[in-house]
Amino acid sequence: MSDLKYFDAHTHIHFKEFDADIDEVLFRMKEGSVGAITVGVDLESSKRGVEFANKQENIWATVGQHPADNHTEKFDMPIYRHMVEDPKVVAIGECGLDYFRLKKGEEEADKKRQREVFEKQIVLAREVGKPLMIHCRDAHEDVIAMLKESGVPAIIHFFTGTIDEAKQYLELGCYLSFSGVVTFAFEYNDLVRMVPADRILTETDAPYATPNPLRGRRNEPAYVVHTLAFIAKLRGISDEEMRKQVLLNVSRAFPSISI
Numbered sequence: 001m002s003d004l005k006y007f008d009a010h011t012h013i014h015f016k017e018f019d020a021d022i023d024e025v026l027f028r029m030k031e032g033s034v035g036a037i038t039v040g041v042d043l044e045s046s047k048r049g050v051e052f053a054n055k056q057e058n059i060w061a062t063v064g065q066h067p068a069d070n071h072t073e074k075f076d077m078p079i080y081r082h083m084v085e086d087p088k089v090v091a092i093g094e095c096g097l098d099y100f101r102l103k104k105g106e107e108e109a110d111k112k113r114q115r116e117v118f119e120k121q122i123v124l125a126r127e128v129g130k131p132l133m134i135h136c137r138d139a140h141e142d143v144i145a146m147l148k149e150s151g152v153p154a155i156i157h158f159f160t161g162t163i164d165e166a167k168q169y170l171e172l173g174c175y176l177s178f179s180g181v182v183t184f185a186f187e188y189n190d191l192v193r194m195v196p197a198d199r200i201l202t203e204t205d206a207p208y209a210t211p212n213p214l215r216g217r218r219n220e221p222a223y224v225v226h227t228l229a230f231i232a233k234l235r236g237i238s239d240e241e242m243r244k245q246v247l248l249n250v251s252r253a254f255p256s257i258s259i
Contacts, residue, residue: 004058004259005033005243006228007250008221009177010094010133010157010203013038013059014052015045017207017218026056028222035059035250035259036221039094039133039157041066043076046083053088060257061086062133064093064121067114068101075120084128090254093133094157095121097146100137115142122150131253133157134174140165147172155253158205163191170199175253177201180211180219183230192234197245201253202228 013036018025029036035058040046046063053061063083065075083089095118103110125132132154136143140161147154147169156169159176166176176195182188192200204211204227206219211226232242251259 003033004035004247006035006225007202007246007259008034008036008204008206008224009155009201009250009253010039010179011036011206011221012041012045012208013206013221014049014061015207018220025220025222028220029058032222032225034221034224036224037062037090037133037254040064041094042069043079046080050083050086050089054086060090060254061088062091062093063089064091064095064133065117066094067096067098067118067135075117077120077124080121080124081127084124084130087256089130090256091131091133091155092121092125092128093155094135095132096135097139097143098135098137099139099142111142115146118143118146122146122152125152126150130256131155136161140168144168144172147174153253155201157203158209159191160185160188161191163194166191166195170196175199175201175249177203178227178231179203179205179209180223180227181209182234183211183227184215189234192231197235197237197242198249198252200231200246201249202231202246 037060038049040049040063049061053059134156155175157177158179204219210219232239
């Protein structure tokens with residue numbers, strides 16, 4: 001059993017934004033007993049994420065192709081299949097659909113490309129028995145339909161959809177991951193209260209989406225404690241109860257993580 005107290009289910013700590021002070025960032029994680037999953041968004045960042053995770057304790061990785069970039073890069077199934085065999089790789093993604101940033105003048109073709117690349121990652125997840133780390137923006141209807149067809153377990157990262165969309169994901173057995181956005185965008189209060197405690201994950205999406213009271217700084221995994229505290233207060237429970245539940249949820253959502 002590890003000594004982790006908090007968990008950042010979606011960060012990009014291996015990105016260049018952390019190169020200058022990575023030792024200090026890792027020290028703050030260790031000091032706060034924070035574990036994390038560092039997420040790949042394309043082939044090169046996936047490779048780097050796996051290498052990074054293998055050098056660190058209590059950090060795991062995902063490998064995948066982000067939907068907003070898939071008009072410039074094909075999904076190389078053999079290479080990703082090899083990477084996902086690494087025991088530090090716990091999910092496929094960041095993958096999904098992003099209709100907010102479609103390629104101008106090629107919207108329908110871009111949607112088609114996104115769905116094709118997403119489908120390949122669904123196939124890979126099914127083959128290796130690991131969950132999907134989903135990115136979805138302005139495309140919940142299509143993502144839900146594809147997940148329903150696939151039967152593959154999934155984590156919906158940075159969830160900011162509606163309560164109705166949340167219920168549809170929950171019916172599919174998905175976990176919903178909340179970022180620091182919920183600490184300052186109060187339109188999500190009812191959503192955070194509604195989601196069953198055993199389906200909630202916490203994340204930073206660092207270096208982005210820094211939570212209150214640290215907005216304006218670069219985000220980092222240690223800051224996930226602020227998001228968890230806000231969620232606990234909103235739900236009327238103690239931080240201790242919330243953090244124990246999140247750790248249990250992590251072990252269920254990512255079976256290859258032992259905490």
